[in-house]
Amino acid sequence: MTTLIERPAPKSATAPAATQPIEAGVARRTPFSLLGDLADVVIAVFKPFAVPMLRIALAIVYIWFGALKILGLSPVADLVASMVPFVPAETAVMGMGIAxxxxxxxLAVGLFVPWIAAIQVAHLFGTFLVFVVHPDVAFDGNPFVVTLEGEFIAKNLVLVTALIVVATHTAKAKRAKAAAIANR
Structure with missing residues (x-):
């Protein structure tokens, strides 16, 4: 296994380099090299499950936040309703929750993942309109100081990136599977 940091054995100041005894296969262990080994093990164990776990985590967030809207318990219901003023507030929030x-x-079941992820990315990009439509709600008087609502929306950058990772990984895996079947 490779490690993050390996230090060479110190050389003796009195003996020339050519006459240094060689310690075969003995590497000095440091706390950093041990942490590197642990990181390598963790990565090896979780790598096959990382993207499916990310897909399920995204699904849970979507289901959870949608259910809160359906049940009338969402802390952002007024904000959601204000973004589509031409639709009755209850209809807008309920419709968003159901969607x-x-x-x-x-996403949880794994149906049409790239398509679902694309729809979710479009939805999340739509949430950034709050910064334009309601800057007073998103910012605290300074474009670099966001309110609680502004932070809630800004975290969607992470969700967008995670959805892109899941979509591209799923599409790549699907193509590889189809190619393997075609080559049989």
Whole structure:
């Protein structure tokens, strides 16, 4: 296994380099090299499950936040309703909640993952409109100081990136599987 940091054995100041005794296969262990080994083991164990775990985590967030909207318990219901003023508030929040639950369930089951992820990315990009439409809600008087609502929306950058990772990994795996079947 490779490690993050390996230090060479110190050379003796009195003996020339050519006459230094060689310790065959003995490496000095440091706390950093041990941590590197541990990191390598953790990565090796979780690598096959990382993207599926990410897909399930995203599904849980979508289902959870959607269910809160459906149940009338969402702390952002007023903000959601204000983004579509031409739709009755209750209809807008309920519709968004139902859409989020359906998208989350499809992601959890693994149906049409790249398509579902694309829809979710579009939805999340839509949430950034709050910064333009309601800057007073998103910012605290300074474009670099966000409110609680602004932080809630800004974290969608991470969700967008995670959805892109899941979509691209799923599409790549699907193509590899199809190629393997075609080569049989």
């Amino acid at each position: 989020e639950v359906v998208l989350g369930l499809a």
